[in-house]
Amino acid sequence: MSYGIKTMVVAFICFMLLGFSQIASADEFSAWLQGFRDEASAAGISADLLEEAFADLEPLERVIELDRRQPEFVQPFHEYLERRVTDARVAEGREMMARHAASLNRVAEQYGVQPRFIVALWGLESNYGRHTGSFSVIQSLATLAYEGRRGAFFRNELLHALKIVDAGHIPLARMTGSWAGAMGQAQFMPSTFSNFAVDGDGDGRIDIWHSIPDVFASAANYLSRHGWQDDQTWGRPVRLPRGFDADLAGLDKRARLSQWQQLGVRRLDGRALPTRDLQASLIIPEGVDGPAYLVYDNFRVLLRWNRSNVFAVSVGTLADLLAAP
Numbered sequence: 513m514s515y516g517i518k519t520m521v522v523a524f525i526c527f528m529l530l531g532f533s534q535i536a537s538a539d540e541f542s543a544w545l546q547g548f549r550d551e552a553s554a555a556g557i558s559a560d561l562l563e564e565a566f567a568d569l570e571p572l573e574r575v576i577e578l579d580r581r582q583p584e585f586v587q588p589f590h591e592y593l594e595r596r597v598t599d600a601r602v603a604e605g606r607e608m609m610a611r612h613a614a615s616l617n618r619v620a621e622q623y624g625v626q627p628r629f630i631v632a633l634w635g636l637e638s639n640y641g642r643h644t645g646s647f648s649v650i651q652s653l654a655t656l657a658y659e660g661r662r663g664a665f666f667r668n669e670l671l672h673a674l675k676i677v678d679a680g681h682i683p684l685a686r687m688t689g690s691w692a693g694a695m696g697q698a699q700f701m702p703s704t705f706s707n708f709a710v711d712g713d714g715d716g717r718i719d720i721w722h723s724i725p726d727v728f729a730s731a732a733n734y735l736s737r738h739g740w741q742d743d744q745t746w747g748r749p750v751r752l753p754r755g756f757d758a759d760l761a762g763l764d765k766r767a768r769l770s771q772w773q774q775l776g777v778r779r780l781d782g783r784a785l786p787t788r789d790l791q792a793s794l795i796i797p798e799g800v801d802g803p804a805y806l807v808y809d810n811f812r813v814l815l816r817w818n819r820s821n822v823f824a825v826s827v828g829t830l831a832d833l834l835a836a837p
Contacts, residue, residue: 541571544658548667557674564684565674571655575647578691579656589797592822593829596636602833605635609834615725619712623732624742630731632831633817637699644697644721645690649673653693653702669693672702681718688721696720697727700734708734738816739809744790746814746828747807749780752800761794761804763812763821768792772806795821 549562587595609616609631616627638644653673656666673693677684689695693702698720700709709718712729720727753776760767760775768789777794779785785806792806805825814824 538570541658545569545654548654548657548670552671552674555671555675557671557678561674561678561684565650565677566654569651569654571658572647572651575652575655575691576659579659579661589822590803593826596826597830597833601635601639601830604640605631605830605834608634608640612724612728615712615728619725619728619732620742623729623736623740625732625735625740626742626831628831628834629735629746629827630728631834632827633731634697634727635830636823636826638697641697641724641727644688644699645694646688647691647693649687649689649693649695649702650684652689652691656692666693669702672706676702676705682721686721697724698731700730704734705730708737734817735813738813740813741810744808744810746810746824746831747792747805749829750785750794750804750806751778751780751782752796752804753777756800758796758800761796761800763793763795763807766791766793769806777804777806795825797821797825 545566549566552562553559609627612631613627616630619625619630620627634640650670650673653666653670657663657670670693673687673695676682677687687695690699694700695702695705696719698709700720705718705720709720709730710726710733711718712725712727713723715723718726718730720730750772756776769785769787769792770789772792772794773785777785790808792808793811794804794806796802796804807824807828811824811828814827815821817827818824
């Protein structure tokens with residue numbers, strides 16, 4: 513057999529194998545989807561919605577690519593903070609606090625969460641509502657549930673998403689979000705929506721995509737339900753003495769502010785720490801020669817929102833700048 517013919521044969525075999533693989537994958541997804549439809553139906557999801565949601569539904573390769581890429585990318589702490597807590601974001605956040613002062617104050621009184629933290633979360637999650645994601649939440653979650661790396665988690669989220677649509681909170685076509693299924697201006701996962709989102713404007717629906725009162729009330733309710741204390745802040749940047757023992761840092765260690773004071777820890781400008789003797793942990797994301805923060809219980813609440821120290825520091829830093837004169 514000549515080289516040219518061999519090449520053609522190999523190419524044909526590869527083509528056939530690829531085609532078979534695609535058909536097999538389509539058959540597998542169809543079978544998976546039918547199993548999920550049975551589960552959703554048993555959970556009370558309407559047949560009409562299931563038909564509409566899953567008509568011609570296919571896995572979205574882009575979602576799988578983004579999911580698999582995540583563990584490979586780690587942004588340095590200082591770069592993450594600088595890119596998210598910008599002068600422009602601070603300026604716009606202050607404008608938003610003034611524009612929505614009445615709504616924010618009502619929410620603060622009802623839920624016990626300072627407005628600056630609600631606005632800081634809003635700014636970091638969706639840039640004050642501008643970037644909420646354009647992926648179909650149903651397609652993204654179905655893709656991730658089928659793909660299997662965290663299949664059980666995303667299967668549960670998909671069921672919650674369908675319940676949200678079935679309850680009339682958002683039309684199916686308008687349920688968009690991030691590639692991972694985070695939704696609306698608060699970027700809630702569907703289960704978070706089910707457990708913590710609330711109707712802030714009193715119209716009988718919960719719309720964290722378009723209703724700013726719903727966004728504010730839902731964010732505040734989440735923080736409040738996880739133990740937020742409105743008589744405290746999140747923490748503060750501090751200065752460490754030369755030769756400080758790095759082994760004292762970590763969220764698993766706590767000491768009172770008076771004890772940190774005795775160890776030589778000071779405010780960033782060199783002044784003494786506050787006299788209110790709160791329990792605090794020290795975090796040093798880039799080692800003892802990098803930025804250091806004493807963080808309080810509210811910081812741990814922010815970690816319930818997003819289990820990332822740098823995210824929680826970013827929220828606290830932005831919130832402090834929003835309140836600065």
